[in-house]
Amino acid sequence: MQSLVATSLAIPSCVKATALGLEGATPASERVTVGHIGVGGRGRDLLRGFMTCPGAQPVAVADAYRDRREAMAEMIEGKAYGDFRELLAREDIDAVVIATPDHWHVPIAIMAAKAGKHAYVEKPLGLTVEQDLLCRKVFRETGRVFQYGTQQRSMAHGRFGCELVRSGKIGELKRIEVIAPDGGAGGSTEPAPVPPELDYEMWIGPAPMKPYTVSRCNPPGTYWIYDFSIGFLAGWGAHPLDIMIWGCDADLAGPMTFEGTGEIPKEGLYDTVIHWDVTVQMGNGVVMTFKPGSDSTKFIGTEGWVDVRRAGIDAEPKSLLKLELGPNDVHLTRSPRHDQNFIEAIKSGGKAIAPIDEAVRSDIISHMCDIAIRTGRKITWDPKKEEIVGDPEAAKMLSRPMRPPWKLEV
Known part of the structure; x- marks a missing residue:
């Protein structure tokens, strides 16, 4: 986005x-x-x-x-x-x-x-x-x-917070509270002339062809229109959800359920989910909540908590913030800056700090939240089989047709 x-x-x-x-x-x-x-x-x-x-x-x-x-x-x-x-x-x-x-x-x-x-x-x-x-x-x-x-992931405090959790410094993980900025309603539905500098056919690409409006190809329309996106459940949620999976593997523990509410605007151009409130029951008993707000991933354990935000980190007890991790603790990849880490990975033949496997994990969580809200049902996702369990209708929402001639060539 x-x-x-x-x-x-x-x-x-x-x-x-x-x-x-x-x-x-x-x-x-x-x-x-x-x-x-x-x-x-x-x-x-x-x-x-x-x-x-x-x-x-x-x-x-x-x-x-x-x-x-x-x-x-x-x-x-x-x-x-x-x-x-x-x-x-x-x-x-x-x-x-x-x-x-x-x-x-x-x-x-x-x-x-x-x-x-x-x-x-x-x-x-x-x-x-x-x-x-x-x-x-x-x-x-x-x-x-x-x-x-x-x-x-290339912010030192984000890495340190996840290292604290993975090293067991907050005890046994019990709950995760994820917050991401909300989406919005509105957007003009009035057809307008396509700007001469825009190749609208190419911009739309595999999405459904719809009449051009002044809101369709400009932010926030580019990420609040369902033809192009699932909104900030993923577009901004990717950040705190990525920190969640960097800090633990609760999403891999076994089948997990998604249940919650949200609104889909009925007027205007924007039609992705807003005002959501989703509860995720992980396979290992950890409960995750996902709500709109700022940008935060709070890990809560039996002996304390760590809250990682874009702007900084907080913890309880406060002594965690000054803790020096030892050689037997978990040490995650250090990255001076995200673009440089990418270039260095190419040169070395190694993995970048935010690899494809983990990108898929966090994005799937966003999609399960969206599907649960849109169906109004509890959705069960099996991370091992990578499928929705026991709901064929919901499983149809795992894919969408692409407008010809575009297709996924694999």
Whole structure:
């Protein structure tokens, strides 16, 4: 999704790569060449970040908006493409950064991996569980590096909080409280002329073709319209849910149930779930709640709690915050910055800090919450068989048709 949080990098949009001195920072033979697909909002922020990332060299951009792609291509002194497939066909590009609207994330990621490219994919992952599982299958088979855009893994306090939980410093884990920002209602349904700079056919891609409106292809419509997304259950929920699975494996313990409520706006263009309240019973007895609010993952154990937020960490007892973990405790991967970790993984042939398997785990939780709310029923998910148990109608919601000629090629 296009994040609502401003980037920490303050690079003016008019500054070119040569002006930053990037062309001499790393020998050309050691640089990872990067193509950026989707350069509006979050995609533009990521591009600016990769311009300062050691060992990375952005060389091309693709976007359905002509003005965006041309401006960003000029900034990196690279090539602009209206069709991302032309970018993927370039043999001189090692990796891609995918920051398109949500419904394009997995189709492009799969095509990228099959074209031999490593991929940094913004959250959320798939439009459906089927897409999640197919994406994982392709990246496993191709051996390409996958980095999920859950940047909180590259924040030291996020890592430390999860290490405390995995090291047993709060005792036996009993409860997890997850909070993510809420979605909203509204959005114009009035048909309007397609802007001349937009290739609307390409922007819509595999989603159902609908008349253009001023709200459809711009935030928040890009992540609050069900044709393109399941809303902030996944679009923002990906962050705290990712911390949840980094801090424990409760979601893998056995079949888990999802039960809750939420609202689907009946007026306006936006129709993803808002005001949700979901309870998840994990296979090991741990209970997780998921509600709207700020951005927080609170692990509650028999001997204390740890609350990891984007802006910091809190705990009880407070002494946990000053604890130095020993050699026998759990130590998770350290990452100085998310983009750099991706580049280093490509060079070393290892895994990135937010790999595909864990991206799938957190995204499935979002989808199960959405399905439980939309059906109004308790949903049981078996993480071993990776299927909904005992509800054939709900199981149909694990996939959606794609508008021809687009399809998932695996």
